[in-house]
Amino acid sequence: MDGKELVKKAYEAILSNDFEQAIVWFEQAIAMEPDNAAFHYRLSITYARSNKLSKAIEHATQAIQLEPEEEHFRYHLQHLRAKEIIQQAEKYINESEGQVWMAISLLKQAVALDSLSSEAFLLLGIAYSIAKEYSLAIQAIRELLKLDPQHEIGIQLFEEYRMRLKQYMQS
Structure with a gap:
């Protein structure tokens, strides 16, 4: 199986609402093609949907490092960083x-x-x-x-x- 087939499996898992399995498939795709920015981006989205924000940021950052000119990746990372900051702010409000x-x-x-x-x-x-x-x-x-x-x-x-x-x- 190549990376694209593994990503297809990941999407099948997402359609079945099995985000944990989708993460496994995306990680396998990245293991096969570690320099594929789109794979990191897609994994980042899946991590974000699974409320694993730090992992989502990690892979969004990796996607940008691999393809710095890709605006979608940059906007996605900004969105994730905003979510992270919002979580920090909530703690201050509640304290x-x-x-x-x-x-x-x-x-x-x-x-x-x-x-x-x-x-x-x-x-x-x-x-x-x-x-x-x-x-x-x-x-x-x-x-x-x-x-x-x-x-x-x-x-x-x-x-x-x-x-x-x-x-x-x-x-």
């Missing part, structure tokens, strides 16, 4: 209010890496509200709603933060 500005800083980085991340905008809005920066919270949620106008939590938070800002301005 204490004293860490909220660190979370905000990280979430701004995540948005810069992946401007289509509704999760980053949602958490940025929440973090700003914790810091009582309601106008900035509203801005972040507004960006979320541009990406997903039907986002239920975003709609609720937008109204909540508008009311909080109004109350804050009156006091």
Whole structure:
């Protein structure tokens, strides 16, 4: 079996929702063709779907090293790095209010890496509200709603933060 046949097996596993087996097939394909950037890219996507972010980043980085001009690989890596930063920011938000500005800083980085991340905008809005920066919270949620106008939590938070800002301005 060559690398392309192994990748075909990986896709068959994905269609059966067996991501672990797909990873095995992709890894075998890479073992046969370690310089095939597309194989690393596809494995990275599968790792990401399996919530194995560090392995996904590792293979996305490898794909870019092998084919630095490929924009799809670069965008994918930026998306993964944004997800990693979002996870770090969530920890700061959950720790204490004293860490909220660190979370905000990280979430701004995540948005810069992946401007289509509704999760980053949602958490940025929440973090700003914790810091009582309601106008900035509203801005972040507004960006979320541009990406997903039907986002239920975003709609609720937008109204909540508008009311909080109004109350804050009156006091």
